[in-house]
Amino acid sequence: MTEPRTQGHAALTGAAKKQARNGKSHATIYDIAKVAGVNPSTVSRALSKPERVSAKTRKLIEDAAAQLDYQVNPFARALPTGRTNTFGLIVADITNPTFFDIIRGAETTATLRDYTLLLAESAESPVTELTAARRMMATADGLILASPRMDDDDIRALAKDKPVVVINREVDGVPCVIPDVGKGISEAVRSLAGNGHKKLAFVAGPPRSWMSARRWEGVQAACDWSKLEAVRLESSKPTVDGGRQVAREVRASGATAVLTYNDLLAIGLMQELQAAGMVVPDQISIVGFDDIFGADFTTPPLTTVRSPLGECGAGATARLLDLLSGRGEPAGTLRVETELVLRGSSGRLLPLH
Amino acid sequence: MTEPRTQGHAALTGAAKKQARNGKSHATIYDIAKVAGVNPSTVSRALSKPERVSAKTRKLIEDAAAQLDYQVNPFARALPTGRTNTFGLIVADITNPTFFDIIRGAETTATLRDYTLLLAESAESPVTELTAARRMMATADGLILASPRMDDDDIRALAKDKPVVVINREVDGVPCVIPDVGKGISEAVRSLAGNGHKKLAFVAGPPRSWMSARRWEGVQAACDWSKLEAVRLESSKPTVDGGRQVAREVRASGATAVLTYNDLLAIGLMQELQAAGMVVPDQISIVGFDDIFGADFTTPPLTTVRSPLGECGAGATARLLDLLSGRGEPAGTLRVETELVLRGSSGRLLPLH
DNA sequence: CAACAATTGGCAACCGGTTGACAGAACGCG
DNA sequence: CGCGTTCTGTCAACCGGTTGCCAATTGTTG
Structure with a gap:
């Protein structure tokens, strides 16, 4: 035969x-x-x-x-029931280390509760994102959107279909998990004020980023409280390169302390300033945001406001899974605390000699 | 009623x-x-x-x-056909940045070819790994195993069921994608020899790691060729901490150049040596392996042998998808080139004064 | 214009579980 | 011992596409 x-x-x-x-x-x-x-x-x-x-x-x-x-046979089961024990996670940019921790947290929780994780990225494009979301909706029981770029309305539309949890953004009527930046930022600003700094520059992230706006608000509030002057600088993009590029403006601003939208910016900024001969933190203090992998590889290691990204991922997943099993409220925001991680890149200003 | x-x-x-x-x-x-x-x-x-x-x-x-x-409806389609346009990726340790690039490469290629990625981790446990693999086999069209920890036989058994591609390990009868360490290592060793180094220490990875053995072989061969003395040191674990712990032995070995199993070890080692007052690369050259994210955050930035992990992920995915569509050979190994990335942590020895 | 080939479309049987409705068995109780 | 009640287990109809086989339709050609 x-x-x-x-x-x-x-x-x-x-x-x-x-x-x-x-x-x-x-x-x-x-x-x-x-x-x-x-x-x-x-x-x-x-x-x-x-x-x-x-x-x-x-x-x-x-x-x-x-x-x-x-x-x-999962398909045979899924056909009549519609349940798959699977959920989707869509991240804005798989290149961005911020999301690694989120993915990690989500995967861990998923496995723990006997769910399988579907992963996709939107490449920062609202259109790609929506496409990916739609596709996953067909297979998955629910969806987690990490830093979504699409419209609130699109998100709500998806959420009407199946449970959706959003990370790093607040969308009305949809359960969200966001780091509460208040505590971490005020700790950072207080620490800087305590070290004698008078003027702080905030290097912002993408103009349309919900998170960047929240962080700037937090900085303003904390600086108000600590009687620091705060200025806002734009970055071209929230990457190491973007950090390098903003160095000139930072120096021009006259600020002696900088808080950046994320760690990548802080790292690039620090590299550039050091290359120009400045000593960190003696001449300028730098504080990042997120505490990504590698933030402590720098010399000096980066002081940063830690966003518990892993917890966000895990929390969002737990939230979603609760929703899927009928527990948990359909909406509402879960806030996770941020905190200052004090390392070497911030400190007291040294008088020039 | x-x-x-x-x-x-x-x-x-x-x-x-x-x-x-x-x-x-x-x-x-x-x-x-x-x-x-x-x-x-x-x-x-x-x-x-x-x-x-x-x-x-x-x-x-x-x-x-x-x-x-x-x-x-994907289930309705999958039920009679068995095809889902989905494949699984199992990584040994989602905590290890090495895998980030692999995941990234796989996801990108998958999306490009209209496949969805299922992600799971084995937490370095052969048992967990096999369980996850079995589970995914039920849903996915094929499987990619990145640095699998299970037996060759288990892998072959899985491969009999559906297409499987292995990354970072060679398994007879199963298609594999592995970085070919030869070129990168010989470049590194030649560079070190050119800078006057006479003795090189290799800090090994996990004892049972297939990759670690290959790398040590490569180091020996290259050192032979360049007339360098090579010694092999054990690490407790392939992490930053492991790198710190091995610093004492490195100094004791009398080697003036070190090549480590991976970048994390190199980074930890460098931190520890610098903390002890040694100047890199003036007193000792350090070369890592993989070129993970953050390898250039250090001061000096880390010289390293780049494993094109992203390409591995993408290559393995392409391979798998070809297999699924009937193209491509059922077995055989795809080798991707490694190369030296020369940064600041290696160089000429400076005479002590 | 008829005959024949080449397409196109329809029928029905699957794929493998799930589940509401119901029949039969087991059991309790007076 | 008879009757009603509660359990168990069975039947059969789905879930939504896929596909082999055959019939009908269309187009081509002598």
Whole structure:
């Protein structure tokens, strides 16, 4: 006969497919039913709602299932029920280390609760994002959007379909998880004020970023309180390069302390200032934001306001999973605390000699 | 009579569910068929194999589909075909930045080719890994294992079921993608030799790591060629902390140049040596491995052998997707080149004064 | 214009579980 | 012992596409 070694080919003929299936495909509830001598639907019940079946038959079925190395076919289950034990996570930019921790937190929580994680990125494009979201909606039980770029209305539309949780942004009527920047920023500003700084520059992130606006608000409020002068500088992009580029303006501003929208900006800024011969923190203090991986690789290691991104990811996932199992409120914002991580890049100004 | 409202939240009653479905669930091919005035199977054909249907009816159907905002139900499609346009990626440790690039590469390629990425981690445990792999096998069309910890035999068993591609390890009979360390290492060693170094220490990774063994082999070969003495040092774990801990042994070894199993070790080592007052690279040259994110945040920035991890992820994904579509060979190893990235942490030895 | 080939479209049987409705068995109680 | 009640288990109809097979339609050609 022809050897059914067709493996590599996408399209198998009907017979070959059957063959392959019989060879590989795992047992079905029908096989179990046959072995256990009961009706397939009884098998289904025994496996999905054990209390609905007598202990005796349950045992019988479980044994048969174990013997046949049975595994449910997720599609067959999903078709009538619509549930997949799967959820999607869409991040704005997979290149940005900020999201690593979020992904990590989400994955961990997901596995813990026996869910599988679908990952996609939007490449900062609202359109791509919406497309990815739509696609995932078809497969997943719910969705987590990390720093979404699409409109509030689009998000709400998605949320009407299936549970959605948003990270790093607040959308009315949709459950959100956001770092509460207040505490961390005020700690940072207080620390700087305590070290004698009088003027602080805030290097902002993307103009349309919800988060950047919140951080600037936090800085203003904290500086008000601590009687510091605050100025706002724009960055071209929230990356190491962007940080380098803003160095000139920072020096021109006359500020002796800088707080940046994120750590990448802080790192680039520090590199550039040091290259120009400035000593950090003796001549200028630099404070980043997020405490990303690598923030402590610099010399001096970067002082930064830690956003518990991992917790955000984990929290959002927990939130979503609760929603999926009927627990938890449909909306409302979960705030996680930020805190100052004091390292070497901030401190007292040294008089020039 | 008795109202079966016992479940309440999570489970909807039949009627309510139907209701919800009618409200939200998207159109089916039957709806399209009705609108277009054709048979559902014609709709199915028009959408999945357009050439099988006349241009006229295709247009008719496409319009109807567009009008109804139709989206295929992936489960319904997957049930008979077994195809899901989805593949799994399992990484050994989601905490390790090495994998970020792999994930990134995989995600990008996947999206490009209209596949969805399932992500899981094994937490370095062979058992967890196998469990995750099994679970994903049920849903995904194929699997990518990045630095797998399980046995070769387990991997081959999985590969018999569905296409599997392995990254960072070579498994007989399974397609693999691995960085070819030869070029990068010999460049590094040649550079060090050129700078007058005579003795090189290699800080190894986990004892059972396939990759670590390959790298040590590469170092030995390159040192042989360049007439350098090579010594091998153990690390407790391949992390920044591990790097710190191995600093004592490095100094004791008398080597003036160090090449580490990965960048994290190099960074930790450098931090510790600098803390002890040594100047890098004047007194000792340090070369890392992988060129992870943040490797250039250090002062001096880290010289390192770049493993094109992103390419590995992308390459493995491309490989897998080819396999899935019938192209590509069932086995064989794809090697991607490594190269030296010369930064500030390596260079000429400065005579002590 | 008829005959024949090449397309196109329709029917129906699956894929593998889930679940409401119902029949039969087991059991309690007077 | 009979009757009603509660459990268990079975039946059958879905969920929404896919696809082999055949019939009808269309187009081509002698």
